[in-house]
Amino acid sequence: MKRKVVISVIGGHDINDKVEKLAHNIGEIIAKVGCVLVCGGLYGSMEATARGCKQAGGTTIGLIPGKDKRDANPYIDIVIATTIGYARNAMVACSGDIIIALPGSHGTLSEICYGFVYEKPIIDLGRWKRPGMIKVKNLKELESKLRDLIKTIESK
Amino acid sequence: MKRKVVISVIGGHDINDKVEKLAHNIGEIIAKVGCVLVCGGLYGSMEATARGCKQAGGTTIGLIPGKDKRDANPYIDIVIATTIGYARNAMVACSGDIIIALPGSHGTLSEICYGFVYEKPIIDLGRWKRPGMIKVKNLKELESKLRDLIKTIESK
Amino acid sequence: MKRKVVISVIGGHDINDKVEKLAHNIGEIIAKVGCVLVCGGLYGSMEATARGCKQAGGTTIGLIPGKDKRDANPYIDIVIATTIGYARNAMVACSGDIIIALPGSHGTLSEICYGFVYEKPIIDLGRWKRPGMIKVKNLKELESKLRDLIKTIESK
Amino acid sequence: MKRKVVISVIGGHDINDKVEKLAHNIGEIIAKVGCVLVCGGLYGSMEATARGCKQAGGTTIGLIPGKDKRDANPYIDIVIATTIGYARNAMVACSGDIIIALPGSHGTLSEICYGFVYEKPIIDLGRWKRPGMIKVKNLKELESKLRDLIKTIESK
Numbered sequence: 001m002k003r004k005v006v007i008s009v010i011g012g013h014d015i016n017d018k019v020e021k022l023a024h025n026i027g028e029i030i031a032k033v034g035c036v037l038v039c040g041g042l043y044g045s046m047e048a049t050a051r052g053c054k055q056a057g058g059t060t061i062g063l064i065p066g067k068d069k070r071d072a073n074p075y076i077d078i079v080i081a082t083t084i085g086y087a088r089n090a091m092v093a094c095s096g097d098i099i100i101a102l103p104g105s106h107g108t109l110s111e112i113c114y115g116f117v118y119e120k121p122i123i124d125l126g127r128w129k130r131p132g133m134i135k136v137k138n139l140k141e142l143e144s145k146l147r148d149l150i151k152t153i154e155s156k
Numbered sequence: 157m158k159r160k161v162v163i164s165v166i167g168g169h170d171i172n173d174k175v176e177k178l179a180h181n182i183g184e185i186i187a188k189v190g191c192v193l194v195c196g197g198l199y200g201s202m203e204a205t206a207r208g209c210k211q212a213g214g215t216t217i218g219l220i221p222g223k224d225k226r227d228a229n230p231y232i233d234i235v236i237a238t239t240i241g242y243a244r245n246a247m248v249a250c251s252g253d254i255i256i257a258l259p260g261s262h263g264t265l266s267e268i269c270y271g272f273v274y275e276k277p278i279i280d281l282g283r284w285k286r287p288g289m290i291k292v293k294n295l296k297e298l299e300s301k302l303r304d305l306i307k308t309i310e311s312k
Numbered sequence: 313m314k315r316k317v318v319i320s321v322i323g324g325h326d327i328n329d330k331v332e333k334l335a336h337n338i339g340e341i342i343a344k345v346g347c348v349l350v351c352g353g354l355y356g357s358m359e360a361t362a363r364g365c366k367q368a369g370g371t372t373i374g375l376i377p378g379k380d381k382r383d384a385n386p387y388i389d390i391v392i393a394t395t396i397g398y399a400r401n402a403m404v405a406c407s408g409d410i411i412i413a414l415p416g417s418h419g420t421l422s423e424i425c426y427g428f429v430y431e432k433p434i435i436d437l438g439r440w441k442r443p444g445m446i447k448v449k450n451l452k453e454l455e456s457k458l459r460d461l462i463k464t465i466e467s468k
Numbered sequence: 469m470k471r472k473v474v475i476s477v478i479g480g481h482d483i484n485d486k487v488e489k490l491a492h493n494i495g496e497i498i499a500k501v502g503c504v505l506v507c508g509g510l511y512g513s514m515e516a517t518a519r520g521c522k523q524a525g526g527t528t529i530g531l532i533p534g535k536d537k538r539d540a541n542p543y544i545d546i547v548i549a550t551t552i553g554y555a556r557n558a559m560v561a562c563s564g565d566i567i568i569a570l571p572g573s574h575g576t577l578s579e580i581c582y583g584f585v586y587e588k589p590i591i592d593l594g595r596w597k598r599p600g601m602i603k604v605k606n607l608k609e610l611e612s613k614l615r616d617l618i619k620t621i622e623s624k
Contacts, residue, residue: 003225003228003230003232003233003234003235004233004234006234006235036234038236059215059234061217061234061236063236067250067274067397069159069253072159074159076159077159077160078159078160078162078192078215078217079159079162079251080194080217080219080236080247080251081247081250081251081274082238082247082250082251083246083247083250083274083396083397083398083399084240084243084246084247084395084396084397084399084552084555085379085395085396085397085558086395086558086582086585087240087395087396087552087555087556087557087558087559088555089555089558089578090239090240090553090554090555090557090558091236091237091238091239091240091555094223094237094238094239095235095236095237095238097225105584106581106582106584106585107581107585109577109578109581110557110577110578110581110582110585113574113575113577113578113581114554114574114578116573116574117554117574117575117578118223118237118239223553239552239553239554239555240396240399240551240552240553240555241402241535241551241552241553242402242426242429242551243396243399243400243401243402243403243551243552244399245399245402245422246397246398246399246401246402247399261428262425262426262428262429263425263429265421265422265425266401266421266422266425266426266429269418269419269421269422269425270398270418270422272417272418273398273418273419273422315537315540315542315544315545315546315547316545316546318546318547348546350548371527371546373529373546373548375548379562379586381471381565384471386471388471389471389472390471390472390474390504390527390529391471391474391563392506392529392531392548392559392563393559393562393563393586394550394559394562394563395558395559395562395586396552396555396558396559399552402551402552403548403549403550403551403552406535406549406550406551407547407548407549407550409537430535430549430551
């Protein structure tokens, strides 16, 4: 009856091959550590992460800005049609017990800001380098860091 | 790779034993027909439906109004902390491919209204009797109606 | 340094001549009693009320659902681009110290519901006849009722 | 019948005397150039700007996060009770035809981000130094820049 630990992954629409691969791998790790992925539900890094998570057997939730579920990328299991536009960035951040930040633009940065406002652990995989974000060197370190954070969250 | 059909159940906090049993049974049926339950995540009929769904092996999502996940009832698997208060009623309605309305007060009626605004099928199990809602006589008819609606939704 | 008493007027897009005249007259009364008009900023009764209020020298605020201020009707002085779609109905209701309900459909009813949730006085000028709404027989009685309510609100 | 040009001022709660004076002066300029002030409605720089604007005869609107209008600072003429928490930052940004950014923390930065998302001119008076923001050296240059922007906005 325990509720699931949610990892919110935030990042941009326009991504290069390297970031797409990184996003996919992060999705796989989220499935591997037994968490649920929450993201904005759309394209670019959101799609790549959802694809990685889903293909590794995980659960993916997309908080899309609009009302039409068909806006979601095809790797989203459960679409929440928030209807509130980009104001939904607040809830992408607040719904994560942990946030992973990939490279992105203003939208992604707004989500990082909300992560701080709601006092979430935010892992920097996008060279954001903002004070207070958690650094990890590689995917192995990411997985290890996630397992530590999950243990702490589940013990609360 | 197909996305899950979501059933949003809406209803009040203060419920009697009869409604609690009804809500629990509806939750079981949602699990049985293979859908995901979305609800407001709090107490009363939201808790009873989530308990029924979860105990029957289903997945339960709670769109809570606030930012603190501990506000959710214990039968919610995945808590979305919407942070937007009762304005989240719009997204409870819009996230359902199907809405089931139990007895409730003004909050529930606002969700029924949003269901109409977003053109959702709304099943009346709360004696709302508003034109355009779908009537079912009993739980057997509910299950049958849900299976019909799910087939239509999945074929789109 | 006293803040202004806000009257939120809610009502539908599709209105007949009679309701348009009523809405216009209500707008005039809002200006006359020295209040600010808040509405959804769009067309139908929102436009007619704003026109009445503005032509009588009042101030009109439109809480539009989208991001483009040009969506507002031409009688809105100050456009708040809420960006959150119809979830903004919650804030149309909550921003009114007093709510006046004209005829309308599901959207208007959702705003009446939020009015009850946020415990606002709601004056029924749309034959809603819901328990707890305030009845007035004509515009003279409306003005008198508004003056009473304003006095109470300002003394708080 | 022309709608008012809105200037949204964003900035932090915790401010020193220097920023308080700056905020007050900016409020005065907003009144002087004939615009309406929109802000978050609370304390710190929001209060100082509203005080400056109000004392110079301007109109001040506060988009507060909660539902209780008494949360607003005493220099707000018209309180919009958004009810949607910090997700309201999206609408503070989007409601400004022009945004002025004072020093602040994560909340303010989220509003700057939304300013970029909604393609607003953003004047940097908080040493944010983000690419795309408009620099002004002093209050005289601010006033001149505002007059230019207002002319462009009104001609659209």
